[in-house]
Amino acid sequence: MTAFLKSREAILLGAIAVLLVLIASRFPAFVEPSNLARVFTDTSPLIILALGQTVVILTRCIDLSVAANLALTGMVCAMLNAAMPGVPLAAILLLAVAMGAVMGAINGVMVWKLSIPPIVVTLGTMTIYRGLIFVISDGAWVNAHEMSPAFTGFPRFDILGLPVLAWIAILVTALFFVMIARTPLGRAFYAVGGNPGAAVYTGIDVGRTQFMAFVISGALAGLTGYLWVARYSVAYVDIAGGFELEVVAACVIGGISIAGGAGTILGTLLGALFLGIVKNALPVVNISPFWQMAISGTAIIVAVAFNARSSRSKGRIILKSAEGHA
Amino acid sequence: MQVSLDPSNPRPVPADVAPVLHLDGITKTFPGVKALSEVSLSLYPGQVTALVGENGAGKSTIVKTLTGILQPNAGTITLDGQAVVFPTAQHATDAGITAIHQETVLFDELSVAENIFIGHQPRTRFGLIDWAAMRARAREILDRIDADLDPDMPLHELGIASKHLVAIARALSVDARVVIMDEPTAALSHKEIEELYELVERLKSEGRAILFISHKFDEIFRIADRYTVFRDGQHVGEGLIAEIDEGELVRLMVGRSVDQIFPPRDHRVGDEVLAVSGYSHPTEFQDISFTLRKGEILGFYGLVGAGRSEVMQALFGVTKPSGGEIRIDGTAHQVRSPSDAIDAGIVYVPEERGRQGAVIGLPIFQNVTLPSLAQTSRRGFLKLSEEFALTREYTERLDLRAASLDQDVGNLSGGNQQKVVIAKWLATKPRVIILDEPTKGIDIGSKAAVHAFMAELAAQGLAVIMVSSEIPEVLGMSDRVIVMREGLIAAELTGDELTPETLVRHAAGIGA
Amino acid sequence: MTDAASPRHVPDRLQSPAARLLKSWEVLLLAVAVAIFIANSLASPYFLNAWNLSDATFNFTEKAMIAFAMALLIISGEIDLSVASIIALASTAMGAAVQMGAGTPELVAIGLLTGLLCGAFNGVLVTGLGLPSIVVTIGTMSLFRGISYIVLGDQAYRGYPSGFSYFGQGYVWWVISFEFVLFAVLAVIYGVLLHKTNFGRMVYAIGNNATGAAFSGIKVARVKFILFLLTGLMSGIAAICLTARLGSTRPSIAFGWELEVVTMVVLGGVSILGGSGTIPGVVIAAFVMGLVTFGLGLLNVPGIVMSIFIGLLLIGVIALPRLWQKWRP
């Protein structure tokens, strides 16, 4: 317990609490349970994507294509629904997850089999996936009235006071807790990122594990693609543009080390919630939305400086500027 | 005693045991290197087989083929009379083959228990990892090797020796018939080495077959029942330890006899060059004071973790000291960075050659001129002809073996990389050269060359500090020896005091 | 010194520099550029026209200026994703100065200074505090542009002095624009800096093995700090050109450019892992990207479809040699 109190997660939790108190002092309604539930729902897509990104970063990779993957999957789902409203929702959900996973697998294969650096691969596929949306849709939007009520209604369907979207985020988080703590694959993510050379000796296939991380990240991006499009009832080329950086930011704020092998699911969850609260609070507390960007930028810098500081004491070599990022 | 060099005529195997594991005709090539060429190896239940050979002979490579990390190009592995293949490390583990590898195969962010079981964690009925069982079994194994470690402790909180114990525990976490140990004692202290020997005995008595790789002859002769010798990727001999002596084994390894390992030295020394007083560091070492003279070789001995490297890195400006003073020729110098040290005339050949010494990826000549660019350039602009000239001057003195001077240092053998690093420093015309474990990971043949060269440097008037953990090397090369223990100078020894016994006593803190 | 006693002669080089060049990435890329050039002239009758080609250079000159500094930074093992946001902040600073009556010389000074300050900020965080540059610059990317948004909101700065527009719209001679000349001069400066000076050598050494470089007496932190400064400075210069070309400043200026700059650098053969790459490679990559976008633009292909080509090119030129290596006997 005392170890937890000193952890990054506890400090982040504290920061969130302070943030909420500050907001509540100006606008008490913000902390009403119903509103917090709404903020959570609004943050759900970020949480789902950030969890996927977490396993990718744990294995020393990065996936910049998540937002493009989301948008392409979302567009395909929307176009399918518009063209064939009769296709059952379960099939669409399956399609979304499968399509996302395939796009993730494409990233993963290039990292695994061709050893192309992940940042290059996903920078490339990010523009390709985004461009494909334009190609398949011809740039046209799919609007609310073209979608079936079942399609748009699913993510907002209310169960026990929370919409399905939020329940999915909770479910995914729970699955991640189990996967990370209790499955060999979950532990392999840490091993591969922490010491790839050593992982081979323990029978872990580094490339395959990274591939799996990309597939998971892709599948979740695909799932979120459907949820996003259905929730906002619109699909177009630019949806979630630039969202990949917000996703990475959530992970970094949550204490996931960009060098791989370190970080927790709880951290990512809190990192995403922190960003979500800031984003939702700004319009409410009457700070110009133009401040949002600068605030999240500052949060990222503070978080990474803080994480570096807390792990610094372990290092014995003092010439950190050379050692730190050799 | 006679040993046949003809592998087709091996020594008789005790008739009562058949080998549990047999490798035959194993060939393994890397791009440009034939690491193994049709080698064979047999391991017997309840016996320790020592695998010996120079650096690069292919010892670790055969371990990796045996544990599924590398796939041989040709050859067969027979386990209990059955031909087997190990596509991954997992398959080898499942077949009951386990290894302590030469490289540390550990994960800093994971706990001790996880490090022991990663890759084969105990599972619950639902296929999930059973943490309780994992902790309990980790506890059990750690007790077996007398390691007092908390299974839940994150690995990064452990010292280097404890980490090694975890690696050993990891190998024991599999109920293996074959246990492989690739230089297991290299990072252990005296006490832990003894415990390891006991463990080996226990494993033997349990009927397990053990493959033991070591460069240390004393331990080979102490614990091994059999030996197998590799040379340049080829099997050159095997037999019973009882039927061979040390000289014979060395001759087998190197293909010639190495009669004199240490060069003769003229022990006359000149004026004092370096004086260090009261050097301290908040956590690593304290109150280090000594002097060094022209033409002298000063040995630094201590157990692993005694803080010798840290002291040297502080003298070289890599680590920041918290107090103390350095004087060169009587003048005080502030050394805050390696470039300050180089300016003051102190250079450092680091222990970790690949990471700290050579800049792998750059050609040889660029490595050599890196600290001397000011000398080879005009107003900041490179002059390649001068760089090649400078490089040639020093690499020829060191007899560097390379295809060309613009070859990547990464393609050189370890000994030749070490020569590049030394050439780099000689080109700066230093006053004091510090060599940290200069022959670590270098085979006997190249070792002799490094020793001869060190003697020559001293003879030319350079002041030399040599950090070494090998007692023969320390005794054979040094004029004077400083023994360190737990960050402090434990003793300064000269002349008759220089015996293996005094070194060990001071290093281990056993009352003299 | 003739050392006859030397038992073995080690030649300086096995391959002549010319032979090495022939097998290099740059030659492959140059072939791609020529192919695209020919394809473009066949595909559109408007392509081979001096004015049109001159206009086309504006598609890449500003980005390429940043790419030169970014190439050095990436070779040294770091990255700066905040460059586009530095443009936004520098442009905003210049716009604010215009409102206070600054003239062209002051504007240039302010643009450069803002770039340098932003670069220094990144540099301090990365080299001073030892933080990973990719994360730091994702942070400052939001921060710098965020400040522009705070200052400008939905407003725009305009009213730049007429002399100022020369930097983005002026022509030095006939169809040769000021920007193109600046691009060429900077290409030469950076080429010399990286390939012909001690500084460039240190950059390579650090990129290949920062620890080894530090152990060789190189002041790693200082070199990296200078590289961040240079990248900031180049972003400042690009901000001046772009602002002068647009004649107005909005906070969304140059949005998304950081990825195009990185793409240009990587396409130019610079290893994203550090340690290798050349300025001629980046120059050719700039032309390739400029030619692809301009050529497809003449066919009225939408920009996003062009980016598919760029993405394929990026992955293709890296994947193909590896595939070839993998499948060849």
Added chain:
Amino acid sequence: QDTVRIALVVKALGIGFFEAAAKGAEEAAEELGNVEIIYTGPTDTTAEGQIEVINSLIAQQVDAIAVSANDTDALVPVLKKAMDRGITVISWDSGVAPEGRQLHLNPSSNALIGNMIIKLAADELPDGGKVALLSATTTSTNQNTWIEEMNKVMGDYPGIEVVATVYGDDLADKSYREATGLMQTYPDLDAIIAPTSVGIVAAARAVEDAGKVGEVNVTGLGLPSEMAGAIESGASKSFAIWNPIDLGYSAAYLAYELATGDAEAGPGAEIPMGRMGTLTLDDNGEGAMADPFVYDASNIEEFKSIF
């Protein structure tokens, strides 16, 4: 006579409104006979993207460029260059500063639009109430002009109080969040005015999700096809828009008239635009096409499949 090539440059490809405008331009082209329409634009709403597109149009030596600008000023230099090379340049929908074009076609007059958006809200609030504005991208000109015009006539609507103006950046998710934020901040809000086709849909969706249909009325400018659902659910009682088909038609027609030299732009000039009548230019070289048209439950069915 050679084909007259007219480039219709829009803020970004794929926006329903502009697709409809392109249809109108094609209609004009058919009517005029020897016209080829090049429908193009960047894929995101940036000035830099439009500049690249316009550069390639200049290179193709098109006869006329009709642009709906992402930035009033940033396009001026490149459009000047186009005019220097003999290309006719007009702006439509979202304008360019006068020195960068020969004329600007406003879909309607800014004053009429400004009045229309507040009137639509006020008509549903006979006893007065609180309204909030959800604007579009922070970098587009027309929304801000309309809001300015709206503020000028606020005196005509006594009980109505504008409590806030927020920006949705013409992004569905951001607009949605801003609209939700408005309802949180002002629990007694009566109406959201969104003079943007993206914002109005998102706001209607937000009202539906917040369960505030009937309490908060969403109005402003939107497309019938996108707003049909909101009218049906009651989240929006009515909204307005000019007909984008007519707008594209008029822009193409005007460009043709100028490019062929049949008409000359200048203060007071009257330029024919086919079935839409004539455009009269003011001192700024601007003219208004027509009044905005109001859509509600009574006529939405008829228009939702058109645009």
